[in-house]
Amino acid sequence: MDKEIIKKIMGKKEFSDIPESLVERVIQKVYNKEMDEREVVKKTRALLRKNLAAFLSRNLLKKKLLETERILRSHTSTRERYPYYELIYKEILRVVEEKEPSIIDLGAGINGLSYDYFLINGYKPRYIAIEAVGQLVDLMNQYFETHDINGRAIKMDLFNLEEVLEVVKNTDEPRIVFLFKLIDGLEIIERDYSKRLLLALKPLTDLMVISIPTRSLGSRKKFRATREWLKKFLRENFEIVKNFSIPGEEFIIIH
Numbered sequence: 001m002d003k004e005i006i007k008k009i010m011g012k013k014e015f016s017d018i019p020e021s022l023v024e025r026v027i028q029k030v031y032n033k034e035m036d037e038r039e040v041v042k043k044t045r046a047l048l049r050k051n052l053a054a055f056l057s058r059n060l061l062k063k064k065l066l067e068t069e070r071i072l073r074s075h076t077s078t079r080e081r082y083p084y085y086e087l088i089y090k091e092i093l094r095v096v097e098e099k100e101p102s103i104i105d106l107g108a109g110i111n112g113l114s115y116d117y118f119l120i121n122g123y124k125p126r127y128i129a130i131e132a133v134g135q136l137v138d139l140m141n142q143y144f145e146t147h148d149i150n151g152r153a154i155k156m157d158l159f160n161l162e163e164v165l166e167v168v169k170n171t172d173e174p175r176i177v178f179l180f181k182l183i184d185g186l187e188i189i190e191r192d193y194s195k196r197l198l199l200a201l202k203p204l205t206d207l208m209v210i211s212i213p214t215r216s217l218g219s220r221k222k223f224r225a226t227r228e229w230l231k232k233f234l235r236e237n238f239e240i241v242k243n244f245s246i247p248g249e250e251f252i253i254i255h
């Protein structure tokens with residue numbers, strides 16, 4: 001892969017701190033022989049923008065670390081969910097006996113800033129976020145430090161399966177893995193990767209919680225895709241512990 005193109009793509013601030021491996025993968029996805037360099041750069045950035053929280057969080061990053069609520073409300077993925085965090089974690093933790101489990105949040109965005117809602121529900125997990133966008137990783141780590149939280153965010157490309165599994169293996173059991181609003185993005189770049197990821201995590205985890213948007217991000221429009229393939233795959237390979245929904249998002253807990 002031409003290092004210059006990667007450098008050029010990452011030259012934009014919003015992509016300046018993401019794993020190179022992810023940029024390379026996306027270039028391979030968009031590339032065809034007829035394209036000139038400009039087009040490759042443009043198409044790659046467009047697909048990255050679609051998948052990463054980088055673009056959405058530019059405003060957020062300017063704000064520095066002020067009130068948690070304001071930040072959670074300002075971020076597209078967490079805004080709609082904000083009024084329901086307490087309920088969501090209550091529904092999930094209801095099936096968890098251990099009060100200090102490990103939670104590994106894949107493609108976490110800024111979800112780590114919702115840590116207080118674990119405490120409100122009487123749990124004190126060790127929380128690990130894996131996220132491609134370095135700025136969000138820094139933001140979460142700052143938050144953990146200033147709020148004395150047992151958490152850590154790691155900049156990593158989820159397509160590097162072995163690295164992800166290593167992180168998971170290095171946490172104490174029981175382990176709960178979150179994949180909130182993540183599957184679509186992974187599938188756009190590599191079809192069926194989410195199945196591979198879920199199967200690889202299966203022997204290492206006690207529970208996994210998957211969420212899927214039920215309407216498209218940023219619009220009120222009802223989301224058409226029913227995700228039947230995902231549900232079928234989950235039914236065939238896991239025990240479904242429970243499902244629940246909040247407006248705009250459905251959660252599936254599997255074992």
Ligand SMILES: C[S@@+](CC[C@H](N)C(=O)[O-])C[C@H]1O[C@@H](n2cnc3c(N)ncnc32)[C@H](O)[C@@H]1O
Nearest residue numbers: 052053077107108109131132157158159180181
């Ligand atoms: C739609 S957002 C959801 C964020 C968070 N899970 C939530 O629901 O609030 C998807 C997140 O996954 C991250 N992401 C996408 N592809 C990734 C990859 N290959 N490796 C690591 N993170 C990735 C994005 O940067 C973004 O923060």
